[in-house]
Every structure is written in C-alpha cells, then in structure tokens.
Amino acid sequence: xxxxxxxxxxxxxxxxxxxxxxxxxxxxxxxxxxxxxxxxxxxxxxxxxxxxxxxxxxxxxxxxxxxxxxxxxxxxxxxxxxxxxxxxxxxxxx
Amino acid sequence: xxxxxxxxxxxxxxxxxxxxxxxxxxxxxxxxxxxxxxxxxxxxxxxxxxxxxxxxxxxxxxxxxxxxxxxxxxxxxxxxxxxxxxxxxxxxxxxxxxxxxxxxxxxxxxxxxxxxxxxxxxxxxxxxxxxxxxxxxxxxxxxxxxxxxxxxxxxxxxxxxxxxxxxxxxxxxxxxxxxxxxxxxxxxxxxxxxxxxxxxxxxxxxxxxxxxxxxxxxxxxxxxxxxxxxxxxxxxxxxxxxxxxxxxxxxxxxxxxxxxxxxxxxxxxxxxxxxxxxx
Numbered sequence: 105x106x107x108x109x110x111x112x113x114x115x116x117x118x119x120x121x122x123x124x125x126x127x128x129x130x131x132x133x134x135x136x137x138x139x140x141x142x143x144x145x146x147x148x149x150x151x152x153x154x155x156x157x158x159x160x161x162x163x164x165x166x167x168x169x170x171x172x173x174x175x176x177x178x179x180x181x182x183x184x185x186x187x188x189x190x191x192x193x194x195x196x197x198x
Numbered sequence: 199x200x201x202x203x204x205x206x207x208x209x210x211x212x213x214x215x216x217x218x219x220x221x222x223x224x225x226x227x228x229x230x231x232x233x234x235x236x237x238x239x240x241x242x243x244x245x246x247x248x249x250x251x252x253x254x255x256x257x258x259x260x261x262x263x264x265x266x267x268x269x270x271x272x273x274x275x276x277x278x279x280x281x282x283x284x285x286x287x288x289x290x291x292x293x294x295x296x297x298x299x300x301x302x303x304x305x306x307x308x309x310x311x312x313x314x315x316x317x318x319x320x321x322x323x324x325x326x327x328x329x330x331x332x333x334x335x336x337x338x339x340x341x342x343x344x345x346x347x348x349x350x351x352x353x354x355x356x357x358x359x360x361x362x363x364x365x366x367x368x369x370x371x372x373x374x375x376x377x378x379x380x381x382x383x384x385x386x387x388x389x390x391x392x393x394x395x396x397x398x399x400x401x402x403x404x405x406x407x408x409x410x411x412x413x414x415x416x417x418x419x420x421x422x423x424x425x426x427x428x429x430x431x432x433x434x435x436x437x438x439x440x441x442x443x444x445x446x447x448x449x450x451x452x453x454x455x456x457x458x459x460x461x462x463x464x465x466x467x468x469x470x471x472x473x474x475x476x477x
Contacts, residue, residue: 109291110208118207118232121251125221132209132224141206156217188205 112141116190117174129155130165131174134184144184207231210290213269218382225250226260227269230286239286240275261286268386354384357397361422364401369411373422383426390431401425402465404439437469 113131117123133154137146152162166184169175176185207228213219229250233241241249247257264270269289275282358376365372373380391397404410410420424430433439 109211111211112206112208115205115207118228125225128228129221129224136214
C-alpha cells in the first residue's frame, strides 16, 4: 500500500476521546492537502468543499481542533500543522 | 515522513475523495483503524462506539454504510461458544492485493455530483478556486483528478444512459432518476466491468433473458437497481443470466431473431471475445 493511498492523522487525537465526527472529518480533509503528512496549505473553502460541510462548520471544527491541540495555525493564512506529538501538547497546556 | 511513523491513523484517500464520506463514517473508520493489531481489526460494536464517542446504534449504522460504500469488509467470526465480534478489513487501495473486494464500492477520487442536501460545487469544480492559493494544492488536486480518478461522474451518467437504452430494447423497467446512491453504485459497477464498454457488454448479456423482461409468474422485470446490486452484477458478468438455449435447438446453429437479434449477436460477440481473453 503506497503512502499516497493514505491520509494520516495523529493517533492520539482519536485515543484521547476528544474526537468529534465533523472535527475528525475536517482534520482528515486538511491532512489530505499535505505533502508531508504534517504541514498543509489549504483554504477553508477547499476543505469545506472536500468535506461537504458548510464553511461555518469547518471554521468551528478547525477551532475545536486547535483547542484540542491536534492542529496549529501556520504563519500565513491557510497554513496548518498537524501535531503528532501528544506530549508536546500536554506540556504546553501544563 | 518517518517522524510520524507509528503515531498516525491512516484514512483511505480514495474514500475521502469520493465525496460521499460523512463525519460519522470518517470517525468510525478512524476508530476501527485505531483497533488494528497484528491479528486484524475486530472490536465489538460497544468498544467501537465508545472509541468513536457515539452510540452503539450509530456505530452499527456507520459500519453498514461503510460496508455498502466498499471501503470496509466485514466478516463474521464464531467459535465454540458462538458468535464473536466481527473482523474488519479497511480497503485502502482499490487496486491493491488486499482489495479484491474493494471494487464493490470503488468510486472515483472526485465525485462531481452535487450533494443531495445542498447543491454544493464538487471538489473538481473547486479546482480553479484553490489553484491560486498554493502550488501544493494544484499538484495535489491535479493528481487526484487524473490517475486516481478513472471513473468520472459523466461516465456514471453515460452508464445510466446506456442502461436506459438497453432497457428500452430488452423490455426492462427504465430508470428515471440518477440519484447520488445510484451514481455511486454505477461507478462501482463500472469499475468492476472495466469501464463503459464492459458495462454495456454485461447488460447485453442479460438482454436476451426473457425472465428479466417480465416472462415470469410474478411479471417481475429487471430494473437498474437490480443490476446495481453487487451480487446481481457479479452473476450477470459471470453469465448466470445468459439466455439458455431452448431444448432441442442447436445453440451453435441457431440464429437469433426478433427485435433483440442485434443485441443477441453483440452479446455473443462479446462472450466470444471474453473466451478468447480479449476482454
């Protein structure tokens, strides 16, 4: 199975029990725009169209994902980073 | 890439890009993946529901829809004490070795059909919109729209039209609406048949069967939904529904006649080519 066939998201996000349906879907969509499975560049509109969710729902989900710590905003609009290291998130929150 | 090794859950790209994936389906698929071990994936529905944070009923429903979509294969397990939890296989690559049954639900990387709820543009139509944002997007979407996307939505429409033409000639019930579920199934059957020509040939094989045209006790006629069922379609391409030669008639010498003569001849040609391995 090639890497191309997979969209990857952090394992800990699901195991944390914090995953919600729309949030997970949005996270997958954002990750699908990534070339290295960590850094993504995509507009909310593109995610909205891929996920077939409204822009408002996507925006809410992105905020939820940021709050949980599985997603970080990049320097520029439309840049996202998936956080695979749960420890980093926990330490930051502490 | 290696930085995240062992710390990720994978999601089938083709299913995401098919555009039919719902949030609960995505969540359940991820939850299933999180149970993956050396021996396979076999959580109980209770465990799956708990992991996904949804009700058991929702989990059962999501699993059923994932199986229907062809992204998940469910197998019952049993031991001496009775039924055990199901075993699941997630289909990541419809052309891969473990994916012989993935063609059940093979859908294109981009479904251009509008959502049933809202007439949102497809991801394909969004391409010009996102092209200006980042070169990565253009590359990613272009890749998805080309090699990973052998069956396009227009092909589903073509297949729909081919069915109606065949139905007209064979006396089957014609289809009126190309709904989203029908389009998804059409794409799956197209993938199985090897494209539009295969689909046409498969229908031609069934066209000569009077049973399907209503010549039965119940007056039942074949319809599009019948052919879209995976089981029916497999039987169709395996020749189960081929017209059987009548007793006393010599099949090799008999010439088809009547309104479907051309159709019979075409079906015979296709069958002949199949036997010779050309199809």
